[in-house]
Amino acid sequence: MATRMTRLLSDSRTALFTMLGIQAVIWSVQVLNWLDDYGLSREFGLRSEQLGDLPEMFTSPFLHFSWEHIEANSWPLFVLGFLAAVRGMQKFLLASLVIMVSGGLTVWLLESSNTVTAGASGMVYGYLGYVVLRGLLDRKVLDAVVGVVVAVLYSSLLIGVLPVAQGVSWLGHLGGLIGGLAAAVLLRNRTPGPVAPAPASASASAPNSPGTALLKQLDDLGI
Template identity: 80%
Template sequence: MASRMTRLLSDSRDALFTMLGVQAVIWAVQVLNWLDDYGLSRELGLRSERIGDLPEMFTMPFLHFSWEHIEANSWPLFVLGFLSAYRGMRKFLLASLVIMVSGGLTVWLLESPNTVTAGASGMVFGYLGYVVLRGVLDRNVLDAVVGVAVAAVYSTILIGVLPVTPGVSWLGHLGGLIGGMAAAFLLRDRPAEQRAPKAAAPDSPGAALLKQLDDLGIQDAPGPGRQV
């Protein structure tokens, strides 16, 4: 029990510093973006249907179109990002990658042609889906409590996955949410009997590979700018 608590505290500290670092980067980029009259958002935001713009799905979350835009995203990004990361950084990084790709591809495939999309709220919706569904899938009391609390506090923002606000990319929100839920399923904890490499000897290469996959949480897993 003591070792588990120590590990949880260590992971929570890493999660806190990680999200503080992410916030520092986003706000530093915002200052540069503002000084450039938001040219960075127009240049490095994601344009739909352009093959050359696909890498921008990884820069899009760090860019915003106004101070109000970044202020609206910063607090939920910090809270939900921390709650996604406090159980371990490896799963958090993998979940973040899935969310970025899912949200980015949704925008790239379905958004209006030549529309530029930028903003971190796709990640916000992704972390929301990840934290809530993780609480359902994992047999962990703490995750379940966190998931219920997050669902109660943030459920009202789910209106953002509907096309009701002009100038806001609901597709980015929806793609991020889908990515977060997919990540929760792919990275879910396994029962002990499923995790054990029964068919491989403890020191065999197969056992080592199964252990690495298990550590990663993926063993046996099946025009105008728009802000997100």
């Protein structure tokens, strides 16, 4: 149990510093962008239907069009990104890549011609979908509870995947959400395959092992 708790604390610390670093980058870029009259957003934002702009799907999440824009995205990005990263950086990075590609391709394929899209909101929706569905698929009580709480607290965000607000990239939101759900499925914990039966002498002593029973209970709790 001590080992599991130590690992959880270590992963939480790594996730915290990761999200603080991402926030530092986004806000530093925002200052430069503001000084440049948001020229960075116009130059490195994602333009639909232009093949040469496809790489901008990896830069547009770090750019915004106003202080209000970045303020609206920062807090949910930090919270949901932390929850997405707390179970391991490798899965977090892969999930982030899937979300970027899914959201970027959705905008590039379906957004109005020559529209420039930028902002971290697609990542917010992606992490939302990833955290909620991961909790259900991994069958860990702790992750499932976190997923349910997140779904309740952020359910109002789902209106953002509908074309109801002027000047908001609902396609980016929808593509990000789809990417997050896909990442949860692709990166879910796989059920171990069947284990060959142990010799009779070993299996006879297994039920009497309190350590084995304790580890199984902790695993079932998602700790």
